[in-house]
Amino acid sequence: NAGVTQTPKFQVLKTGQSMTLQCAQDMNHEYMSWYRQDPGMGLRLIHYSVGAGITDQGEVPNGYNVSRSTTEDFPLRLLSAAPSQTSVYFCASSYSPGRSEAFFGQGTRLTVV
């Protein structure tokens, strides 16, 4: 059982470049979310989705786009990378948001130079 799979694990971008972080889950969870982790700040919610075709903004959405065309996949797009987006990104899925265990991917460490 793969759980939540994120790719890539590491990425270096130049300022202004765009890229997509991939996230896939095989647990048939309706709820998926993206967090960024920065030292001393815990995890902050970027965007989330409660099902295919439905997305919403979290705490820190600026500079990021998401879409949810299938239950399994929830990619995160950086439109024009900035050094402030240097962070570790985690994708998570759960059966009942805020009520049940969230399953996390292993993270993507992104550096923007």
Add this chain to the structure above:
Amino acid sequence: AQSVTQPDIHITVSEGASLELRCNYSYGATPYLFWYVQSPGQGLQLLLKYFSGDTLVQGIKGFEAEFKRSQSSFNLRKPSVHWSDAAEYFCAVGAVEGGKLIFGQGTELSVKP
């Protein structure tokens, strides 16, 4: 506003010693509370959760946590720490609105021989 505070950024304990990690939350209703652990370079793994009922909950790896409504606390404990417990620990509350998890800043645990 809903929030989670972990007052200790970094704690060092000796192997075999007892451990208590503090967590205080602010939430209007009965909270859904979680403790997650993050080993270096890994995603987050659920240690334990509290929804209702017995205020002392048992988790994996010998951890337990006690919910104290009067103190708005959900402290994590372990009677005897092992070197493999060195990791970062996150307390989280499940928010009804948006179904999201609100994380504390994290506590990094170091274990000395």
